[in-house]
Amino acid sequence: MNKDSEPTLPSFYLADPLGYDGIALQGVTKSFQGRAVLDDLYFTIEKGETVVVIGRSGEGKSVMLKHIVRLLEPESGQIWVDGIEVNSLGKTELFELRKRFGMLFQMAALFDSMTICENVSLGLIENSGLSESEIRDRACACLRMVGLVDVEEMFPVELSGGMKKRAGLARAIAMQPNYILYDEPTTGLDPITADAINDLILKLQAELQVTSIVVTHDMASAFKIADRIAMLHKGRIIYADRVDNVRQSDNEYVRQFIAGSAQGPLGAF
Amino acid sequence: MTSLSLIVGRTVIDAVSNAGRGSILLWEMILQTPAAWKMRREILEQMHIVALGSLPLIITTSIFVGAVTAVQAVYQMQAYVPMKFLGTVISKSVFIELGPVLTALVVGGRLCANYAAELGTMKVTEQLDAMEMIAIDPVRYLAMPRFVATVLMLPVITIFADAIAILSGFLISVMTLDVTSSSFGEGLRMYFKTSELASGLIKAFFFGGIISMSGIFYGFNTQGGAEGVGRATMGAVVSSCLSILVADYFLAAVLFQIIFD
Numbered sequence: 001m002n003k004d005s006e007p008t009l010p011s012f013y014l015a016d017p018l019g020y021d022g023i024a025l026q027g028v029t030k031s032f033q034g035r036a037v038l039d040d041l042y043f044t045i046e047k048g049e050t051v052v053v054i055g056r057s058g059e060g061k062s063v064m065l066k067h068i069v070r071l072l073e074p075e076s077g078q079i080w081v082d083g084i085e086v087n088s089l090g091k092t093e094l095f096e097l098r099k100r101f102g103m104l105f106q107m108a109a110l111f112d113s114m115t116i117c118e119n120v121s122l123g124l125i126e127n128s129g130l131s132e133s134e135i136r137d138r139a140c141a142c143l144r145m146v147g148l149v150d151v152e153e154m155f156p157v158e159l160s161g162g163m164k165k166r167a168g169l170a171r172a173i174a175m176q177p178n179y180i181l182y183d184e185p186t187t188g189l190d191p192i193t194a195d196a197i198n199d200l201i202l203k204l205q206a207e208l209q210v211t212s213i214v215v216t217h218d219m220a221s222a223f224k225i226a227d228r229i230a231m232l233h234k235g236r237i238i239y240a241d242r243v244d245n246v247r248q249s250d251n252e253y254v255r256q257f258i259a260g261s262a263q264g265p266l267g268a269f
Numbered sequence: 270m271t272s273l274s275l276i277v278g279r280t281v282i283d284a285v286s287n288a289g290r291g292s293i294l295l296w297e298m299i300l301q302t303p304a305a306w307k308m309r310r311e312i313l314e315q316m317h318i319v320a321l322g323s324l325p326l327i328i329t330t331s332i333f334v335g336a337v338t339a340v341q342a343v344y345q346m347q348a349y350v351p352m353k354f355l356g357t358v359i360s361k362s363v364f365i366e367l368g369p370v371l372t373a374l375v376v377g378g379r380l381c382a383n384y385a386a387e388l389g390t391m392k393v394t395e396q397l398d399a400m401e402m403i404a405i406d407p408v409r410y411l412a413m414p415r416f417v418a419t420v421l422m423l424p425v426i427t428i429f430a431d432a433i434a435i436l437s438g439f440l441i442s443v444m445t446l447d448v449t450s451s452s453f454g455e456g457l458r459m460y461f462k463t464s465e466l467a468s469g470l471i472k473a474f475f476f477g478g479i480i481s482m483s484g485i486f487y488g489f490n491t492q493g494g495a496e497g498v499g500r501a502t503m504g505a506v507v508s509s510c511l512s513i514l515v516a517d518y519f520l521a522a523v524l525f526q527i528i529f530d
Binding site for chain 1: 391394395396398399400401402403404405406410
């Protein structure tokens with residue numbers, strides 16, 4: 001791709017990230033084995049919105065998500081959450097900040113030596129100060145919210161892929177977070193289960209009023225749940241717009257991705 | 270030549286980097302030990318795995334360690350040393366060296382593989398990330414209980430292994446090597462030093478630290494999928510065995526200096 005055909009980048013530079021109420025990634029760079037996965041990335045997520053980040057596999061979507069909660073550390077740049085610079089925090093403050101987040105992992109990442117109820121309860125046991133019965137009630141309520149009943153004493157290995165994702169979601173909302181991060185929530189699921197997960201995400205947004213960041217390459221899911229869609233390519237956000245505008249976008253990268261075509265500026269391999 | 274220097278350079282950098290990260294992990298685990306009372310359930314669970322799980326292995330190993338020590342001691346002593354010293358030779362060999370070192374190598378292999386594979390699988394399936402996301406420090410919740418349990422239980426297992434090895438040596442001596450029980454007992458009592466038994470247990474304490482550190486460190490730093498877990502498990506066992514043998518020399522040098530003084 002020559003320089004002329006490179007897209008014009010939308011600007012997410014913040015002069016005062018300290019006063020920004022939401023999430024801001026400012027000039028974040030991260031590379032693995034010499035390959036830049038995030039390359040001077042700027043992006044902002046406002047409170048209350050649902051942003052879907054799309055992009056090809058290996059473009060760094062999950063890496064971006066993990067930087068927000070410092071599961072990965074950038075080589076340069078800053079990440080701000082509610083005016084707090086995440087990388088400047090000590091361990092205790094970082095864990096306090098993480099209580100504002102819930103995260104659904106790609107493969108659910110349930111603790112396989114624990115029952116589903118223990119999975120959902122663990123964060124509350126360690127952090128909430130609630131009584132045993134209150135914790136159990138909260139865990140059961142979260143499981144009911146994601147449509148799981150009578151699975152409390154089952155182990156993750158006994159659940160289907162869709163049920164595992166829902167259990168992972170129950171664990172993510174148990175601590176009543178302000179932000180929920182979804183890493184490929186519908187990947188590996190059949191279309192009907194995937195749509196049920198989309199409905200669940202919408203339901204949680206409506207009921208819990210959370211800010212959601214969803215990483216996916218499932219466009220059906222993106223169009224259904226997003227307020228705004230952003231596209232990550234070569235380590236940068238090359239496009240971001242309200243979901244209504246995305247279908248009509250004349251951005252050739254976005255058009256190729258939506259069409260799922262092997263021909264276009266994104267290339268096939 | 271260039272590729273050789275590259276390999277050597279990379280190996281040195283990796284070794285220094287691992288030593289640094291290992292030291293940080295050890296320091297973090299030590300900092301978390303005040304939370305041991307809160308984590309007592311997990312620690313007891315790990316103690317159960319360390320001690321009871323290792324019992325069949327330790328009993329079998331110790332029986333044969335005692336037996337072979339008796340047979341070889343008799344072979345070496347028969348022409349020069351009175352048989353009443355057989356008990357002395359066996360007990361000193363077992364208390365000072367064979368008990369703690371062989372117990373650490375045998376239990377270490379088992380525990381290191383267990384820790385590295387379990388934590389490594391949690392790492393590659395993002396369970397450690399998930400734990401961090403619910404504001405739980407994996408060092409406090411997973412590493413510290415394993416570290417404390419291993420450090421505390423290895424001396425206990427070593428006492429048990431010492432006892433079985435000496436009993437086994439006694440039975441073999443009396444039943445097959447024409448040594449009387451009173452002469453064996455006399456030799457055992459005559460030159461028994463509590464400081465020698467203690468030195469073996471101090472070694473076991475440090476070996477417990479090495480075993481748990483190796484397993485936890487390799488587990489937490491696992492990369493890749495199933496192959497990565499396999500690599501981490503192998504690395505943990507190898508580094509634990511080598512570190513035990515190296516540490517044994519330095520501990521022996523220091524402890525014997527203290528005993529002789």
